[in-house]
Amino acid sequence: MIHGSRTPVRYWLFKSEPAAFGIAELKRRKNHTEHWDGVRNFQARNFMRDEMQAGDLGFLYHSSCAEPAIVGIMEIVRPGYPDFTAFDPLEPHYDPKSTLQRPLWYMVDVRLKREFRRPITLRELKTHPALVGMRLLARGNRLSVMPVDRREWDYILRLERR
DNA sequence: GCCAACGTTGGC
DNA sequence: GCCAACGTTGGC
Numbered sequence: 001m002i003h004g005s006r007t008p009v010r011y012w013l014f015k016s017e018p019a020a021f022g023i024a025e026l027k028r029r030k031n032h033t034e035h036w037d038g039v040r041n042f043q044a045r046n047f048m049r050d051e052m053q054a055g056d057l058g059f060l061y062h063s064s065c066a067e068p069a070i071v072g073i074m075e076i077v078r079p080g081y082p083d084f085t086a087f088d089p090l091e092p093h094y095d096p097k098s099t100l101q102r103p104l105w106y107m108v109d110v111r112l113k114r115e116f117r118r119p120i121t122l123r124e125l126k127t128h129p130a131l132v133g134m135r136l137l138a139r140g141n142r143l144s145v146m147p148v149d150r151r152e153w154d155y156i157l158r159l160e161r162r
Numbered sequence: 163g164c165c166a167a168c169g170t171t172g173g174c
Numbered sequence: 175g176c177c178a179a180c181g182t183t184g185g186c
Contacts, residue, residue, distance in 0.1 A: 064171075140180060
């Protein structure tokens, strides 16, 4: 990349159910890339397909578990490209509406950057007035991939140090 | 284009 | 396991 041409990093949040896939697997494969596949929601797809860039960072969030929490930071190493798991009838997220010629679903590749020194739980996040606007905390939010404001990102990193 | 029915998400 | 919120589907 030519010096100075780099666009500012954007921040994201990725949900995953630790029972299916979580930070344990990512740690085991440190410095290896993972496909963030299986996303079947249009809004989440659009973020991955249209907005994510290599070098962007994302929180890894554990959902649907005893202690929902942000547990680490991932780096996007490859921006949006067709999610090939949608093409395979044997895949759980197979979707016949998505074809090689006209892909419907997209994924990105990520790599674990680091695990948090401590998990920042959903419960804790909710106690901070600085985070009331956070998309994750919005009523009825079900997006599995969403943007995080830089201000919120920085605030949460400071929380981790407490 | 409306909207009821249905399935899924995800915290609790 | 419950249930609110939301997206999708399909009849009309």
